[in-house]
Amino acid sequence: MPYIFLLPNLLFFGLFVFVPIAINFVYSITGGPALFPSDRPYVGAGQYTYLFECGSYVDPSTCREDHFWRGVYNTLFFTFFQVATMVGLSLLTAIVLNMKIRGRGFFRAVYFFPVLLSPVVVALIWKWILQRDGLLNAAITGLGSDRILFLAEPGWAMFWAIFVSVWAHMGFYTLILLAGLQAIPSDIYEAAEMDATPRWRVFWRLTLPLLWPNLIVVVVLSLIRAVQTFDEVFVLTGGGPGTSTLMVVQYIYETAFSNQVQNFGLAAAASLVLGIVLFALTLAQLAFTQRKSS
Amino acid sequence: MADLKLIDIKKSYGAAAIIHGVDLAIEDGEFVVFVGPSGCGKSTLLRIIAGLEQVSGGEIQIDGQSVTNVPASDRGLAMVFQSYALYPHMSVYKNMAFALENMGLGRNDIDQRVRRAAQMLRLTDYLDRKPKALSGGQRQRVAIGRAIVRDPKIFLFDEPLSNLDAELRVATRKELAALHGEIGGTMIYVTHDQVEAMTLADRIVVLRSGRIEQVGTPLEVYNRPVNLFVAGFIGSPRMNLLPGRTTSAGRIEIGDQALPIEIPSMGQAAGSEITLGVRPECIDVVDEAQADLVITLDLIEQLGGETYLYGSAPALPQITVRQDGQARYERNQRIGLHLKRETLHFFDADGNAIRIR
Numbered sequence: 001m002p003y004i005f006l007l008p009n010l011l012f013f014g015l016f017v018f019v020p021i022a023i024n025f026v027y028s029i030t031g032g033p034a035l036f037p038s039d040r041p042y043v044g045a046g047q048y049t050y051l052f053e054c055g056s057y058v059d060p061s062t063c064r065e066d067h068f069w070r071g072v073y074n075t076l077f078f079t080f081f082q083v084a085t086m087v088g089l090s091l092l093t094a095i096v097l098n099m100k101i102r103g104r105g106f107f108r109a110v111y112f113f114p115v116l117l118s119p120v121v122v123a124l125i126w127k128w129i130l131q132r133d134g135l136l137n138a139a140i141t142g143l144g145s146d147r148i149l150f151l152a153e154p155g156w157a158m159f160w161a162i163f164v165s166v167w168a169h170m171g172f173y174t175l176i177l178l179a180g181l182q183a184i185p186s187d188i189y190e191a192a193e194m195d196a197t198p199r200w201r202v203f204w205r206l207t208l209p210l211l212w213p214n215l216i217v218v219v220v221l222s223l224i225r226a227v228q229t230f231d232e233v234f235v236l237t238g239g240g241p242g243t244s245t246l247m248v249v250q251y252i253y254e255t256a257f258s259n260q261v262q263n264f265g266l267a268a269a270a271s272l273v274l275g276i277v278l279f280a281l282t283l284a285q286l287a288f289t290q291r292k293s294s
Numbered sequence: 295m296a297d298l299k300l301i302d303i304k305k306s307y308g309a310a311a312i313i314h315g316v317d318l319a320i321e322d323g324e325f326v327v328f329v330g331p332s333g334c335g336k337s338t339l340l341r342i343i344a345g346l347e348q349v350s351g352g353e354i355q356i357d358g359q360s361v362t363n364v365p366a367s368d369r370g371l372a373m374v375f376q377s378y379a380l381y382p383h384m385s386v387y388k389n390m391a392f393a394l395e396n397m398g399l400g401r402n403d404i405d406q407r408v409r410r411a412a413q414m415l416r417l418t419d420y421l422d423r424k425p426k427a428l429s430g431g432q433r434q435r436v437a438i439g440r441a442i443v444r445d446p447k448i449f450l451f452d453e454p455l456s457n458l459d460a461e462l463r464v465a466t467r468k469e470l471a472a473l474h475g476e477i478g479g480t481m482i483y484v485t486h487d488q489v490e491a492m493t494l495a496d497r498i499v500v501l502r503s504g505r506i507e508q509v510g511t512p513l514e515v516y517n518r519p520v521n522l523f524v525a526g527f528i529g530s531p532r533m534n535l536l537p538g539r540t541t542s543a544g545r546i547e548i549g550d551q552a553l554p555i556e557i558p559s560m561g562q563a564a565g566s567e568i569t570l571g572v573r574p575e576c577i578d579v580v581d582e583a584q585a586d587l588v589i590t591l592d593l594i595e596q597l598g599g600e601t602y603l604y605g606s607a608p609a610l611p612q613i614t615v616r617q618d619g620q621a622r623y624e625r626n627q628r629i630g631l632h633l634k635r636e637t638l639h640f641f642d643a644d645g646n647a648i649r650i651r
Contacts, residue, residue: 185377185379187375187377187379188379188381188382190346190366190373190375190379191373191375191379191380191381191440192392193345193346193365193366193367194344194346194366194367194371194372194373194393195367195392195393195396195440195444196367196368196393196396196397197367197392197393197396198396201396205392206381209383210382210383
């Protein structure tokens, strides 16, 4: 009986999730420019072999599909710094917003507002600020300094990609951590006060361990999101300058739909590889969440 | 151990005054219980002593030294919370050792103190367990152990038994009394349960609306309540309070019945309001002909060892009578009551006790 109630959603889910995954797999083992799977010749693991063919995995330029590996390394770099910055800043913000400060409600809203914006809107706002004749450069030149090409220099472009992404999503993770902080009973802090516990020790020995389950969730969720990053960076930098901010998802999109020769098979193989990485991260998140609830 | 003095303690939250100038002296080694109904300010007063709340006025002295502006962490007091407030991610051992680590004690010293307290509280077998793996009573003992290991100047208990079931509450109450006998520290205990107050306290402080109503030993407070509030609050079932008027013959008229009870002459004019108080165990059931009052029984409660009779008479509040053993009565039965003269309490129109002895 319960399965009858589950069936409508399962059918819907199957049609729009499992079937596309299966079709994606079929594309990844077939080749040629044809769109319909029945018109595509079977190539076996050829797309994967092509994707993973490298002189040295440390140097993307030695790989046959160097853009894919450039995207992998950029995504790894982006993910590491974005997640580290995001978790650190979210934790700090949540701690401050949990204190009895004046205007607490206002600040809580301010930090959450960017989450409500569409990623494309976020990227366009920041592009307007950061471009050659943007707001920031207007301020800099107004102060008598030279323009900085924030989106045209590889180092700056990656920095701003990370910054904008952190700005846009930090509110969500701050909210999770704030909820975790508020769930810690206040009498535990009062007991610590009666126990003459120094403030730093209260943070390290009480707050942090009690917030640990929420922190794990934040780390895993932000990891999953960072690995999937596409729209914000694509609109902000277009993956450039050169390939300096090209992410894996942008590579997949361009390989399949944007390049002159559309290579659905290669894009499907790359997205399946990315899918496996995301699946592993999701399993890790589920495992941590279950451990928390038990 | 230490003594404590509260001098004109006041506490307000904005315009709302919670504590209105409390004066109290607690002797070294005394077990004092703050008792009162919800919202009377007893927990606030305890938190003020702990340093978890700042006073709006007045002074707190421990061993003659003012600690009014000293933070909680520097007052050298230990508190057992209603919710236990154990650190959930730490073992029982770590919970008890945490404060000692803050004090900078050596590992051997910490181990010695924790194990001694654990032995005293029968927690030795549970030292490696986390709080969630303990029963309510065991958690409460850990909370007490956490206080004991610090050897504080004063122990503060904030309704520590209220989360336990009835049976465990009685057992833990006895353990607390034994513990006070054993370690002998100054203890301040907050409760709304007057049985806990009566059984544990050297002295009871009865509070109402942020003011002390009476301070005294449990039997003083029980036998000689200073006003209607204390008389009604202390004792279970509560004292029967019968409002009436004085007659020109120096007697009391309750409802439409003139009782053959002489009232103490304190200069009240005839017709003055007066309240007669009599505890349920101070009433005998007698023949109607010899009775001071006649009531009709509304309810009979058989508790095995004792029987409670609840009855009413025209223009009177319900009267409770306690009878030893298993007394046999019927609902709607009329019974005569004799009030034992030497146990009667009288309260004037302002609710203050009229003392005759």
